[in-house]
Amino acid sequence: MAAPEYIHETELKVRDYECDMQGIVNNANYQHYMEHARHEFLLSTGIGFTDLRARGIECVVRRVEIEYRVSLRSKDVAVCRLYLRREGPKFVFYQDIYRKADGKLCARGRIESVATVDGRATRGDELTEFFGKYLS
C-alpha cells in the first residue's frame, strides 16, 4: 500500500515561552501544535471547531500517540503535516511535525477522535460532509 499523502500543512514558529528549562519545546506543546493544526485543517474544509460546536457537534480526542524524535528549539519553524483516515466511528489524524530549516522529522502523532452529539459518540457521519473527500 502506498504511503498516504499529506492533505494539509500548518506552519508554526516556536515561541520561547513554549520552551522549558531544557531549552526545547516542552513535550505537551507538540500536542497543542497538533490540535491547532487539526483545527486549521478543519477551517480549510469550510467549517471551524466553534462552528461545529454551534451545531451541537463536539469533536473529542479519544487517544493520542506521539513519538518524539528531534527537539524543536527557539527560532525553529515547525511544519505540521497531516492526513486523515476513518476507522469506523473514529477519525484518525496522522500528524507529523517537521523542522522547516532542514526538513527533519521531529515528531509523529496519531490522534483518534470521535464526534459526539449531546455527549454521546456518534457513528461519525456528521463529519463526513466536511471530511469526506479528504479521507485516505
Next chain:
Amino acid sequence: MAAPEYIHETELKVRDYECDMQGIVNNANYQHYMEHARHEFLLSTGIGFTDLRARGIECVVRRVEIEYRVSLRSKDVAVCRLYLRREGPKFVFYQDIYRKADGKLCARGRIESVATVDGRATRGDELTEFFGKYLS
C-alpha cells in the same frame, strides 16, 4: 490607614513545565497562578466561577498589573495571598505571591475585574452577595 489584611491564601507548587529556558517560572504563569487563586477564593465564598457562569454572570478582567521581584523556580512552593476592594463597579484584587520556604515576596499583583451580564458590565451588585463581607 492600616494595611489591609489578606483574606485568602492558596498554595501552588511550581510545576517544571511552568519554567522557561531561563529556569524560572515564566512571567505569564504568575497571572495563571493569580487567576487560580481568585477562583479558589471564589469557591471559598460558596460559589464557583462556573456556578456564576451558570447564572449568567461572567467575571471579566479589565486590567492587570504585576510587579516581579523574586523568581520562582523548580521545587518552590508559592503562597498566593489576596485581599479585595470594591471601587465602584470594579472588584480589585490585590494578590501577592510569596515563596513558602523563606517568605520572600516574589510578585505583587493588582487585578481589576467587573461582572458582566449578557455581555454588559454591571454595577457589581450581583457579586456583593458573595464578596460583601470580604471587602476591605
Next chain:
Amino acid sequence: MAAPEYIHETELKVRDYECDMQGIVNNANYQHYMEHARHEFLLSTGIGFTDLRARGIECVVRRVEIEYRVSLRSKDVAVCRLYLRREGPKFVFYQDIYRKADGKLCARGRIESVATVDGRATRGDELTEFFGKYLS
C-alpha cells in the same frame, strides 16, 4: 501476571485556565499533569529533575500514549497514580489519572523516557540508583 501496583500518587486540583472552550481540561494538559507527577515521583526518590540536570543527566521523553476516557472539569481534583518499568534503556511510566470525587478513571498514559548524557541516550544505568527499587 498480577497487575503492577502504583508506587506514587500526586493530587492536582483542576485550574480553570486549564479548561478550554468545551469546559473541560484541554487534552494537552493531561500530558502536563503526567509530567508533573513524574517529577514529583522523582523528587520522592530523593532527587529532582533539576538535580539530574545539574549532574549532566537529561531525562527525555521518547513516546507518549494517552487514552482519554472521562473529562476532568472545573473544581475536579485529579489523582495521578503511576508505576514504572524498565525496558532495556527505556524507563516506561504507566500513569493513570483518576477523578478523586468518585474514583473514575479519566485517562491512562504510557510514557517512554530515556536518560541522555551529553545529548546521547544512555543504557539507563544512571537512573537505577534512584529508580531501582521502584521498578516493577
Next chain:
Amino acid sequence: MAAPEYIHETELKVRDYECDMQGIVNNANYQHYMEHARHEFLLSTGIGFTDLRARGIECVVRRVEIEYRVSLRSKDVAVCRLYLRREGPKFVFYQDIYRKADGKLCARGRIESVATVDGRATRGDELTEFFGKYLS
C-alpha cells in the same frame, strides 16, 4: 509630544487551546503573545533572546501592565504592535494588540524590562547596541 510610532508588528492567529471556558483567549495568553512579539522584535534587530543568553545577558521583566478591552476569540488574528522607550536602566515596551479583521484595539500593554548580567541588573548599555536606533 506626538504619539510614538510602532516600530514592529507580529501577527498571531488565535489557537483554540488558548481560549478558556468563556470562549475567549485567556487573559494570561495576552502576556504570552506580548512576550513572543518582543522576542520577534529582538530577532528583527539581529539578535535572538537565546543569543543574548549565550552572551550572558538575561532580559528580565520587572513589571507588566495590561488593559483588556475587546476579547479575542477563535479564528481571530491578533496583530501585536510595539514601540520602545528607555527609562534609565529600564527598557519599556508599549505593546498594543489589535484584531486584524476590523482593527479594534483589544489590549494595551506596558512592560518594563531590564538586562541582567550574572544575575545583577545592569544600566542597560548592553542592549543599546541592538535597540539603540529603535528607542523613541
